[in-house]
Amino acid sequence: MSHALDPNLRRALGERMRYYHELGIYDFYRREPSISESVESAPAAVEAEPQMPSQPELREEMPIRKSAVVAADVEENIFEVSAPKPEQRAADPSAALKIIREDLGDCTRCKLHKQGRKQIVFGVGNSSAELMFVGEGPGADEDTQGEPFVGRAGQLLNNMIKAMGLRREEVYIANVVKCRPPGNRTPERDECDTCSPFLMRQIAVIKPKVVVALGAVAAKNLLAINAPMAELRGRFYDFMPAGVRSNDPSWQGAKLAVTYHPAFLLRDPRQKGEAWKDLQMVMKHLGLRAPKPA
Ligand code: SF4
Known part of the structure; x- marks a missing residue:
């Protein structure tokens, strides 16, 4: 048979x-x-x-x-999937994120810890956010301030969030790697491999409805699809964080969308219209409306 x-x-x-x-x-x-x-x-x-x-x-x-x-x-x-993580015993998502941060400690798990980082940039925002943005890694401003997306690219991301009818505090923002790659180089595969399990745990705790991957590096690490941005964008993917499960069995994963990294949009503003199309797709899914012009 x-x-x-x-x-x-x-x-x-x-x-x-x-x-x-x-x-x-x-x-x-x-x-x-x-x-x-x-x-x-x-x-x-x-x-x-x-x-x-x-x-x-x-x-x-x-x-x-x-x-x-x-x-x-x-x-x-x-x-x-894998054994339960310590944060799954936490009373609420905020406490769970603290446990993940404590678990990360003064991390030396990958070589980025000895390549000039000032501090670990864990993530920021609403621990119960419906919308989460994931970038590539901290830049110089983020390394200094300890918060993702605070430089010029961060300001553009803030504007993108605002255009969606949200405030920065209402979403959660993180990166694939939590330490600044020297000279803002692209994080290497072993660095992403080592660091991304902590991102997966953050996502499993936050349980967003939508994750937006900002740029090809974030998309590739979250989805493991090695394709050009033109192919990655314009659709939703079903996404479940790898290697960890949420303590909420009713959470069936997030929708994941890919759009351009704000730093890329600063270099090539002609693509802002395309990015806006991506965000409108997300807004539609979340039932968001762009604020009326003042
Ligand atoms: S990038 Fe991540 S894994 Fe590497 S040292 Fe920093 S926190 Fe640890």
Whole structure:
């Protein structure tokens, strides 16, 4: 009897595996039970195996025979997510964010801690925000003030938020990496991999309805889709933070939209109209209306 993997499950599994590959997470390949035990306990996945190696990275990572086992193992691990985090015992989102910040500590987990950062820029805003913005990393002003998006790009983001009929205090703002990359360079993959789990935990606590990824770096890290901005923008993605679960089982994840980073818009103001289209899509979803001109 044939046991074909449900196409939606297979697609979700493939996307999730690509996502973990992008983040550099391969641990689920090495987890017990052993190969032989998994083969015995997962006949359906074994029979579904011919569908899986269509992804080049899977073919390169493991022998064909093992991929069937991986399918069973990954299904178990990825969809089960991970152990509860300490913040899940917190009384409210604000307390939970404090616990995550304490967990971060004076972080030295990646090399950005020794490349001239003045301080960690954790995130700012409403801990129960419906709308969350995620940028790339702190710049010089943010590094000095300890708050994301406070420089010129921050002022433009404030204007964008205002144009949506909101105040900065009503949304939550964070970055993929929490320490300033030297010379405002793009954060490197290992830095994003190391830091982004804390962002995922923040998102799981805040439980926004919509996350807006500001720029390609944020989009790539949140979605693990390596595509040009023109392809990433203009639609919603279903987003669930990876590796962590919310303590609210009724939260089914957020919608994620991608738009241009405000710093890019400062360099190329002609794209502001396109960014405004992205924000209008978000406003429609959240039932927001632009304020009437004074
Ligand atoms: S960027 Fe993130 S992981 Fe790296 S040192 Fe700073 S807080 Fe730690």
